[in-house]
Amino acid sequence: MASTGIPLDTATIISTALEGILYGFSVLMFMGTMWVIYYKPNANRPIAFAAILLLILSTTHLIIDIIRLEDGFVKHHDIPGGPVAFFQDISQPTFVTKNLIYALQTMIGDGVVIYRCYVVWQSVWVIILPVTLWCGSSVAALIAPYYASRATGGNIYTNQTAQWITALFVLTLSTNLISSGLLVYRIWTIERRVSGNRATSGTMMPVVHVLIDAAVIYSAALVTILICFVRANNAQFIMLDMIMPIISIAFCMVLIRLTPRKATPSYLPTYSTEVNERERRDSQQFHMKPLEVHVSQWTHNDGVE
Numbered sequence: 001m002a003s004t005g006i007p008l009d010t011a012t013i014i015s016t017a018l019e020g021i022l023y024g025f026s027v028l029m030f031m032g033t034m035w036v037i038y039y040k041p042n043a044n045r046p047i048a049f050a051a052i053l054l055l056i057l058s059t060t061h062l063i064i065d066i067i068r069l070e071d072g073f074v075k076h077h078d079i080p081g082g083p084v085a086f087f088q089d090i091s092q093p094t095f096v097t098k099n100l101i102y103a104l105q106t107m108i109g110d111g112v113v114i115y116r117c118y119v120v121w122q123s124v125w126v127i128i129l130p131v132t133l134w135c136g137s138s139v140a141a142l143i144a145p146y147y148a149s150r151a152t153g154g155n156i157y158t159n160q161t162a163q164w165i166t167a168l169f170v171l172t173l174s175t176n177l178i179s180s181g182l183l184v185y186r187i188w189t190i191e192r193r194v195s196g197n198r199a200t201s202g203t204m205m206p207v208v209h210v211l212i213d214a215a216v217i218y219s220a221a222l223v224t225i226l227i228c229f230v231r232a233n234n235a236q237f238i239m240l241d242m243i244m245p246i247i248s249i250a251f252c253m254v255l256i257r258l259t260p261r262k263a264t265p266s267y268l269p270t271y272s273t274e275v276n277e278r279e280r281r282d283s284q285q286f287h288m289k290p291l292e293v294h295v296s297q298w299t300h301n302d303g304v305e
Contacts, residue, residue, distance in 0.1 A: 003157060005233040008087040012072065015241035016065045022245035023062050029252035030055045036256055047255060050112050054248040057105045061244045064098045090148040090156045099148065102244060103141030106172055109218075109247040110134050113179040116254075120186045130179045137171035140164045157232040169226040173219060180215035184208050210257040214250040221246050 005011070030051060037048045071094065072083040079085060086092070114130045121127070144164035148156070156162060191204045221243045228236035 003088075003232050003234050005228075005235050007084055008234055008237070009072065009083040011234045011237045012065075012069060012083075012087050015238040016062075016069055018238065019062055019065060019241040019245060022242055022249065023058055026055065026058055026245040026248040026252070029249050029256070033252040033255050047112070050108055051248075051252060051255065053108055054105060054251055057101050057108075058244045058248050061098055061101045061105070061241075064094050064101070065241060068092075068094045068098075088156075090161060091150070093149075096145045096149045099145040100142075102240065103138070103145065103168075105244055105247050106141055106168075107134070107138050109251060110137065110172060110175045110179070112251060113176060113183070117179045117183045117186075120183055126182060127179075130175055130182070133171050133175040133178065137168055137175055140168040140171060144168060157229075162229075165229060166226070169222060169229065173222040173226065176215060176218055176222070180211060180219075184211050184215075187211070207258060210254055214254050217246060218243075218250050 006014075033051050034048070037051075068087070071092075072086040076086045077083055081088075089095070111134060114127055114134060117130065118124070118127050144161050147161040147164060156165070187204055187208050191208070221239055225236050225239045225243065228234075228239065
């Protein structure tokens with residue numbers, strides 16, 4: 001199947017530029033995430049580690065895209081077919097590497113969504129289907145670059161890699177929609193159950209809204225990639241590069257929103273505990289005896305007859 005849409009060299013330039021812009025936003029979101037994790041008592045360290053991994057993978061992916069720009073337009077510009085032929089060759093080591101990075105990014109992002117779903121439901125049975133889909137998408141994400149590295153000719157739409165890439169997008173989209181749907185439904189049912197008995201004016205609906213927003217952003221990008229890929233449109237390369245920082249942005253957006261707005265610095269609880277402990281020791285050292293009160297009663301008679 002011949003590719004359609006914009007030329008590959010133009011698509012590569014646009015995708016790298018847009019990826020760089022979104023990467024800047026993802027760095028800002030990462031800085032905000034690290035700030036709230038640092039000041040949040042009992043922060044979830046594995047989630048912080050996942051945020052660091054997502055940023056590292058996004059950074060590596062952007063660097064590889066910049067290297068591919070230099071290779072296509074500078075080092076290999078004089079090959080038969082020019083830069084278009086270079087970017088069309090899916091067996092290039094840089095192309096295989098960037099797709100492996102995308103596979104890892106997807107596995108981490110979807111895995112965190114499933115983990116949040118388990119934490120809210122506290123049931124293994126609920127996440128059986130999302131985990132099964134996650135395993136399938138992980139296998140497809142790792143096999144697709146393997147077939148790409150062994151390709152001897154043709155573009156990505158005519159190679160056996162296309163079948164695995166299509167399966168990857170479908171399974172990833174299903175995993176995200178099902179996991180996010182289960183998560184939102186659980187929080188919404190809890191909110192509806194306790195809304196009538198709540199003593200304060202707090203609500204969990206803002207949490208539901210931000211979860212829906214993150215799921216919609218990620219799902220919309222996946223649907224766009226899937227449609228473009230099925231129609232052999234080169235615009236899918238643009239969206240595929242953009243989705244790397246989008247995963248990080250959606251992840252950090254949820255984490256920042258779920259953190260209390262006014263986080264108490266970690267040294268304040270420590271100081272308060274030390275003061276209370278000192279007061280307790282002082283009260284034991286200078287123990288006061290019970291206070292005895294003597295009441296005398298005096299009666300006066302006015303002599304009224």
